[in-house]
Amino acid sequence: MNAITPITTTLKDWESDQEVRWCPGCGDYAILKAVQRTLPEIGADPANTVFVSGIGCSSRFPYYMASYGFHTIHGRAPAVATGIKLANPDLDIWLVTGDGDGLSIGGNHTMHLIRRNLNCQIMLFNNEIYGLTKGQYSPTSRQGTTSPTTPLGSVDRPASPAAFALGSGARFIGRGFDVSKELPNVLKAAHAHRGAAFIEIFQNCIVYNKDVFEDFAAPKGAEDRQLWLKNGEPMLFGSEKTGGVKGIALDTEKLTLKVVDVSDGDWQAAGVIVHDVTNRSIAHMLVEMPFGPFPMALGVLYDDPRPTYEDGVLGQDAKAREGKSADLGKLLAKGQTWTVE
Amino acid sequence: MATQIAEPEASTRNHPEAVVVRFAGDSGDGMQLTGGQFTLSSALSGNDFATFPDFPAEIRAPQGTLFGVSAFQINFGSTEIDTAGDAPDVLVAMNPAALKTNVGALKPGGLIIADTGEFTKRNLEKARYESNPVEDGSLAKWNVLAFDISALTLESVKPFGLGNKEALRCKNMWTLGLALWMFDRDRQPLIDWLNGKFRKNPVLAEANIAALNAGHAYGETAELGGQLHKQHVDAVATPAGLYRTITGAEAVALGLVAGARLADLPMFFGGYPITPASSILHYLTGMKEFGVTTFQAEDEIAAIASAIGASYAGHLGVTSSSGPGIALKGEAMGLAVMTELPLVIVNSQRGGPSTGLPTKTEQSDLYQAVYGRNGDTPMPVIAARSPGDAFECAIEACRIATQYMTPVILLTDGYIANAAEPWAVPDPDSFTPFPARFLDQPNGPDGTLLPYARDEKGARPWIKPGTPGLMHRIGGIEKNPGTGNLDYSPGAHQTMTDARKAKVDGVAKGIPAQDVCLGNTKGTLAVVGWGSTFGPIHQAVRRARARGLDVSHIHVRHIWPLPENLGDLLKGYEKILVPEMNTGQFKTVLRDQFLVDARPLNKVSGQPFTIAEIEAAIEGALG
Numbered sequence: 009m010n011a012i013t014p015i016t017t018t019l020k021d022w023e024s025d026q027e028v029r030w031c032p033g034c035g036d037y038a039i040l041k042a043v044q045r046t047l048p049e050i051g052a053d054p055a056n057t058v059f060v061s062g063i064g065c066s067s068r069f070p071y072y073m074a075s076y077g078f079h080t081i082h083g084r085a086p087a088v089a090t091g092i093k094l095a096n097p098d099l100d101i102w103l104v105t106g107d108g109d110g111l112s113i114g115g116n117h118t119m120h121l122i123r124r125n126l127n128c129q130i131m132l133f134n135n136e137i138y139g140l141t142k143g144q145y146s147p148t149s150r151q152g153t154t155s156p157t158t159p160l161g162s163v164d165r166p167a168s169p170a171a172f173a174l175g176s177g178a179r180f181i182g183r184g185f186d187v188s189k190e191l192p193n194v195l196k197a198a199h200a201h202r203g204a205a206f207i208e209i210f211q212n213c214i215v216y217n218k219d220v221f222e223d224f225a226a227p228k229g230a231e232d233r234q235l236w237l238k239n240g241e242p243m244l245f246g247s248e249k250t251g252g253v254k255g256i257a258l259d260t261e262k263l264t265l266k267v268v269d270v271s272d273g274d275w276q277a278a279g280v281i282v283h284d285v286t287n288r289s290i291a292h293m294l295v296e297m298p299f300g301p302f303p304m305a306l307g308v309l310y311d312d313p314r315p316t317y318e319d320g321v322l323g324q325d326a327k328a329r330e331g332k333s334a335d336l337g338k339l340l341a342k343g344q345t346w347t348v349e
Numbered sequence: 350m351a352t353q354i355a356e357p358e359a360s361t362r363n364h365p366e367a368v369v370v371r372f373a374g375d376s377g378d379g380m381q382l383t384g385g386q387f388t389l390s391s392a393l394s395g396n397d398f399a400t401f402p403d404f405p406a407e408i409r410a411p412q413g414t415l416f417g418v419s420a421f422q423i424n425f426g427s428t429e430i431d432t433a434g435d436a437p438d439v440l441v442a443m444n445p446a447a448l449k450t451n452v453g454a455l456k457p458g459g460l461i462i463a464d465t466g467e468f469t470k471r472n473l474e475k476a477r478y479e480s481n482p483v484e485d486g487s488l489a490k491w492n493v494l495a496f497d498i499s500a501l502t503l504e505s506v507k508p509f510g511l512g513n514k515e516a517l518r519c520k521n522m523w524t525l526g527l528a529l530w531m532f533d534r535d536r537q538p539l540i541d542w543l544n545g546k547f548r549k550n551p552v553l554a555e556a557n558i559a560a561l562n563a564g565h566a567y568g569e570t571a572e573l574g575g576q577l578h579k580q581h582v583d584a585v586a587t588p589a590g591l592y593r594t595i596t597g598a599e600a601v602a603l604g605l606v607a608g609a610r611l612a613d614l615p616m617f618f619g620g621y622p623i624t625p626a627s628s629i630l631h632y633l634t635g636m637k638e639f640g641v642t643t644f645q646a647e648d649e650i651a652a653i654a655s656a657i658g659a660s661y662a663g664h665l666g667v668t669s670s671s672g673p674g675i676a677l678k679g680e681a682m683g684l685a686v687m688t689e690l691p692l693v694i695v696n697s698q699r700g701g702p703s704t705g706l707p708t709k710t711e712q713s714d715l716y717q718a719v720y721g722r723n724g725d726t727p728m729p730v731i732a733a734r735s736p737g738d739a740f741e742c743a744i745e746a747c748r749i750a751t752q753y754m755t756p757v758i759l760l761t762d763g764y765i766a767n768a769a770e771p772w773a774v775p776d777p778d779s780f781t782p783f784p785a786r787f788l789d790q791p792n793g794p795d796g797t798l799l800p801y802a803r804d805e806k807g808a809r810p811w812i813k814p815g816t817p818g819l820m821h822r823i824g825g826i827e828k829n830p831g832t833g834n835l836d837y838s839p840g841a842h843q844t845m846t847d848a849r850k851a852k853v854d855g856v857a858k859g860i861p862a863q864d865v866c867l868g869n870t871k872g873t874l875a876v877v878g879w880g881s882t883f884g885p886i887h888q889a890v891r892r893a894r895a896r897g898l899d900v901s902h903i904h905v906r907h908i909w910p911l912p913e914n915l916g917d918l919l920k921g922y923e924k925i926l927v928p929e930m931n932t933g934q935f936k937t938v939l940r941d942q943f944l945v946d947a948r949p950l951n952k953v954s955g956q957p958f959t960i961a962e963i964e965a966a967i968e969g970a971l972g
Contacts (some may be wrong), residue, residue: 024822026834055817071493071835076814078661079824080654082686087651091658091666096643099662099814117654120647176406237814265857321644325637332638336777338609339636340603344538345593345774346393348584 017048024074035186035211036065039133040072043102046192057100059090060162062109065140065209066133069104083114086121086130090317093126097318101128107148108138113166115147122176124317125203129195132169132206135213137221143216151321155216161177170295172308173206174288181291181310185210185225190307197308203316204349224304237294237307242271242280245303255280265293267302285311364497367426369434369530369642373451375791375934376410376419381522384421384527386542388769390534390765391425392594395584398425399884401433401957402767406624409585413467413475418450427583431884435959439525439531441500443467445476452488458575460492461896464520464526466499491777494577498523505563509556519560526564535579536565588773595772597626597736600696601669602632607638607777608693609665610858611744612751613784615640616732617659618667624707625763649677653694657681660690660836661823663813665747669695671763672714673704679722682756684825686726686849688803689809691750691757691785692745698762698880700955709955710764718758719909719938725846727853729753730791730909732760734883737772739765742906744780749856753784754808760908762930764881764957788812788819793831800833801845806859807852813878854898854910871921874970877947879905879935882928882958889963893965900967908935916943926950928972929964 022044030036047057057075061067063082067183070077076099080088089101103121110118110132121130137155138144145155145162148169152161170181180201184191186209210221224233235256239349243256243313252271259266268278281290291310374380381402391398410417424434429738436456444446444467452461468481482488483495483602502523505517522543540558547554568577572889582929588716595603602862609616618641620630646652649670656666670678675696685692698714700706708954714721718730731748733739739761746759787808793799800821801809812819821833829836865875878886883904890902903918905911917940919925925947927936933949940947950966953956 026822055822056815058814060463069823073822074820076820077822077824078688078723079822079826080657080659081680081825084654087646087654088658090644090646090651090653091617091619091660092662093658094644094655095615095659095662095664096813096815108549114646117651120651123373127601160565321642325642328637330397334639336607336639339606339639341591341593343593344389344393345591346395347591348587348589 014055014335015051016061016102017052017054019044019048021045022074024072026071028072029068030065031215033214034065035135035213036069037208038135038186039131039191039211040069042191043131043195045072046174046195046256047224047282048201049192051194052349054101054208057102057125058092058096058101059104060085060092061104062106063140064106064109064138064215066104066106067109068172083109084117086114086126089128090121090124090126093318094321096320097127098105098233101156103130104340105130105132107132107134107136107146107169111169111172112147115172119172119176122173122178122206125177125179127203127316127318129198129205129228130207131209133209133211134169135211135217136166137213137217140218157202168295169208170206173208174291174295174310176204178310179312179314180308181295182207182308183304183322184308185221187225188306201311203313207286228322233303234304235303237283237305239283239308239311242275243283244275244280256326257281265297265302285309288312321336355531362817364579365426365429365580365582365933367424367430367434368439368532368582369422369424369437370439370441371420371422371437371451372420372452372524373420373447374441374521375412375447376407376417378404378411378419378443378548379518380421380443383521383525384423385769386884387528388423388540388594389542390529390538391423392592392771393538394424394534394582395428395587396533396582397430397585397587397771399430400424400769401764403505403956404708409506412443413446413472415446415450415476418447420447420451424440425582427585429585431887432957432960434521435961441528443520445478445482446474448482449478449699452491455491457472457490458492460494461488462524463493463495465495465497466471466497468495473968494614501563501567504562505560507554507908509552509559511552511556515553518554519557522557523560523564526561526566529561530565530568531577531579533579537562560565563846569802571939573650586829587771591774592767593774595736595740596628596767596769597739597761598628598697598767599632599731600732600736600739600772601759602629602636602763604740605633605667605693605747606636606641607740608747608781609640610777611780611782612665612747613782614663614665614751615642616667617642617644617656618669618968619644619646619655619659619665620669621646621649621652621674623674625699625766626669626674628766629669629695629697650675650681653678653681653692655905656690656692657685657690660685660692661688661814662676662810665691665693665751665785667693667695669697669864671697671699671707672717675714675717676721678740682728683722683724683726685756686722686728687825689754689756689849690825691811693746693750693762693906695743695757695759697766698760701875702952706955710881711930711953711955712760712762713934714760714930714940715879715934717910718760725850727850727908728756729853729856730758731906732908733765734880734904734906736765736768736770740772740775748783749859752783752808752859753806753852753856754811755853758965759816760880761882781879785811787816789816791818793906799831801828801831803852805850807848824928843934857910857913860907860912861907863903863915863918865901866904868894870918872901873899873922874924874967875901876926876928876963877903877905877919877923877935877965878928879908883929885958885960885963886928888960892960892964893967896969898967900971905935907928908938911938911942918943919943919945919947924948924970925944926966928952930957
């Protein structure tokens with residue numbers, strides 16, 4: 009359950025005594041701080057919080073949190089988390105994974121955890137590269153990425169984590185990036201969502217894929233390149249300074265999104281969409297919205313809860329147990345028996 | 350139980366000591382069901398028995414084909430029965446393909462009951478018979494009783510107005526009725542069972558009962574020229590008490606439930622469908638009131654990973670599979686060894702490698718169980734010898750897993766999983782509880798926490814997430830011997846590797862000394878077995894000893910670590926013979942561990958050993 013008894017902690021209470029071993033300047037540091045800053049604000053209890061990870065740079069995360077933590081094996085964190093949650097649904101579980109761990113070797117488990125809707129937060133650190141194994145291209149690397157295994161450039165088209173999650177049946181899609189001040193708000197919204205909350209966090213691997221997100225993450229020109237979505241508010245970006253305010257509207261003939269000019273301030277006349285986090289059709293368009301012609305969609309893209317997996321399983325179990333006594337002697341003697349005098 | 354040898358050939362015509370019957374037909378003919386019900390009838394008559402269901406991997410193989418034949422063999426008697434029998438006395442062949450694939454096993458002079466209604470030109474062709482074997486004299490060394498069971502069945506169910514196809518489905522009940530007459534059995538339990546099975550379709554219930562009665566009446570009234578006669582197999586002398594039939598899959602499920610209760614833990618079972626292990630998951634889904642949570646995972650890896658997660662959170666995590674699935678679980682087993690969490694892994698072995706023989710039995714995953722992981726990854730391994738024994742082995746697996754904080758492998762096989770035997774229902778209170786303990790306060794100096802401190806058995810404390818003040822991190826990476834913090838210094842890896850090995854080696858101190866189950870503690874020849882070869886080895890040794898040969902039977906349950914006295918015991922024999930349904934895996938382990946000259950006897954045909962095969966090997970070894 010996310011609704012745990014609020015307890016008072018500070019950022020320090022969430023820092024473990026272990027030396028952090030990421031490369032200096034790695035985006036992971038900023039994400040770690042964002043999480044450690046968020047948890048006190050949502051009243052989380054370190055004794056009741058479990059960070060579960062797979063393998064990769066991101067997956068070292070649990071060692072640095074002063075909560076319970078389980079650093080499992082490559083790609084399998086979602087499956088381990090499913091067992092933990094079914095055994096103790098009161099635990100608050102955060103999954104930490106990466107583009108290789110969560111979408112390549114563990115893609116299957118990620119899909120099934122999401123479709124089952126296990127109540128947990130999934131933070132997928134997307135740096136579009138294999139960091140810990142020294143820079144091979146990953147399933148989210150852009151086409152043409154040169155790496156030790158693709159010296160002539162990668163041929164395969166990349167997977168889109170948010171589109172994958174939504175296609176798997178996700179009921180919450182959030183997006184942020186490592187150094188963004190908005191990241192804690194996305195984490196808070198994910199935590200408040202009962203069910204599998206998927207958060208794609210763009211993370212800068214300064215050694216093997218430096219500044220690959222700079223196009224939209226750089227502070228300069230950010231207003232033009234980032235669309236921070238807020239529920240109930242029009243999808244506006246840009247400013248007078250950067251060449252005018254623009255908005256995202258629906259091209260009703262082509263059933264696609266389009267960028268419209270709202271320099272005159274009349275976004276309603278321009279048909280700018282008011283963000284409704286429960287609109288699944290628009291969510292599909294937002295996760296597929298190509299960066300370049302469009303800004304990067306960030307914040308809470310979709311949030312429409314459904315019953316959780318553990319509630320379903322444990323509810324069914326409880327019902328099956330109703331009125332039955334756990335008489336082992338009777339169970340052993342079930343079926344057709346006979347007595348030898 | 351009686352200890353004299355079951356010698357069917359010594360039986361009298363109307364009062365045999367033991368009989369072996371094989372029902373064979375098309376996979377759609379309901380032979381497994383017929384065999385199962387005949388088994389139940391044998392149980393209710395007080396016979397001891399062992400069964401061997403043998404069916405194709407295809408669910409509905411094309412009708413009439415040789416590879417679509419499904420068979421069920423039962424050996425029942427008034428003496429102790431340890432195997433499903435070497436050679437059938439009676440073969441019921443529902444079509445030419447069933448005759449062709451099974452008649453070779455029939456004892457010379459044995460009885461063939463064949464349904465001539467199915468011996469059509471087309472079916473003969475499908476079975477690759479050039480002429481009708483029932484008419485061409487090729488079955489001369491057996492007694493052939495061929496008549497049109499199909500037509501007789503149709504006639505018997507005529508009043509119920511069933512379609513031709515549905516009516517013919519009652520053939521198996523007609524045949525069962527005849528078999529019940531032949532062995533002087535009560536029809537009422539079968540009638541009750543049919544009424545229950547077809548509760549929602551009373552017409553089908555009545556039709557099947559009519560067919561059953563018709564088959565029975567046919568035996569009673571037809572002039573069969575002395576070929577078919579009524580026989581009565583007496584009840585076996587067994588200790589008083591309550592009995593039931595049990596298959597290995599049922600026994601494993603029940604043993605796990607009992608084991609979790611003895612450990613005072615809820616159980617989490619993560620599984621993925623695979624033949625022949627799925628039925629354990631099926632059974633456990635019906636036992637939720639015993640604190641069982643079942644989870645059908647997306648794959649074998651998720652099945653074990655979820656069980657590890659559940660163990661981490663304080664449940665008894667269990668997963669089960671067969672060879673190929675166990676291979677997929679290998680990496681996660683390493684994680685359970687490294688994080689030192691309790692876990693039970695059941696492997697219902699089948700023929701391998703790869704997909705191999707999904708529905709046939711083999712014991713070829715012993716290396717995989719003992720050695721099959723990366724790194725120095727010791728894990729206790731236990732093997733069940735029979736369906737009933739699987740119950741106790743499952744409890745033992747739960748005990749070792751929770752007491753030593755380790756994953757444990759329980760080996761059964763396709764034969765044990767599917768075969769049925771009578772089982773004396775145990776009193777659940779007769780087992781000693783082994784309640785699990787959880788750490789609830791810091792265990793180190795000055796209020797520090799040491800998740801990898803060790804008790805006298807070498808086990809680390811079990812700490813449930815959610816416990817205030819005991820927050821810590823674990824993982825698959827090498828760790829500091831006490832704190833469990835990430836540590837790959839040379840000393841830490843040496844210490845931890847040694848500690849993991851010492852802990853698993855130490856399991857041997859808590860298990861019974863190896864005994865000799867038949868014969869003497871020293872002598873000329875020891876036949877050493879493990880797993881489901883128990884039955885044929887035991888009977889073969891018994892027969893050889895009855896003929897005065899100096900041979901003893903040692904059956905090993907604890908495959909890893911081996912009982913501490915086993916090496917000395919083996920050295921008391923001049924020769925050691927190890928029959929296995931693989932190419933010599935346990936033989937290699939024994940040689941490696943004890944430097945003894947263990948000799949192999951191997952069979953990998955997908956069929957269990959016959960008693961005669963082992964007897965011959967014993968004679969060969971002593972000759």
